[in-house]
Amino acid sequence: MRKSLYMNILVPLDGSGDSQKALLQACDLAKNYQANLILVYVVEKSHSLNLLDRKEYLEILRKFGNKVLIKGKQTAKNKGIDVTITMKEGNISNEIVKLAKNKKCNLIIVGSKGLGATARFFLGSISNKLANNSPCSILIVK
């Protein structure tokens, strides 16, 4: 059997509708290519947050990320696909690139807006960083 074009597909989630769309397209591709699907939520830590309680804020993000990942896993399960979920902390694009390398991903699938549920990351920023630094192809889903 020939090697599949996409063996490991990484989908960074942020809880937005756009990342949900990306996930659905990822499920379709994973099914077609019998690829492993990895869902990741990155708790953004690179900004120097001017918050009274940074610790509490990060805790909220972690809880939110956990919900997003569980929901993503359920979405994939409904499509008949098993996924691996993981949470990272740090700079979003750096963490995604690092994970893509570690997991030998052939494809990263992101929504066209986001990442960052608060729309901190406009398209150009995240897609550019990823496209420049990622070790693999990137699909920007509309």
Added chain:
Amino acid sequence: MRKSLYMNILVPLDGSGDSQKALLQACDLAKNYQANLILVYVVEKSHSLNLLDRKEYLEILRKFGNKVLIKGKQTAKNKGIDVTITMKEGNISNEIVKLAKNKKCNLIIVGSKGLGATARFFLGSISNKLANNSPCSILIVK
């Protein structure tokens, strides 16, 4: 039969190794999704060229584009895939977006560097413009 995720896939070619890689990935996806593949070369006309003979320069680009398209068609044929080829003139990203809309494309596949054989278009520029303006998903191939 359910509607395929990708019915019409557009691949802008520029004669670069990166656009060739994009084409190969497009062939794989087209086969998997039984999608129509459209190859386009855009003769860049939006820059005010400071050339003594603009007409001759454009003629050279047209000839080059023709070769690139014929070669692309042959590459796809070797993979068992029939493609439609077309040449456009104007602003590269505008023409790609226009064509994607006209042909109801679900996916545009581009190389991570280019477009523009002369590397006039660095990644951020073209991928950003496309990602912002395209009516469909974009796959940036590495």
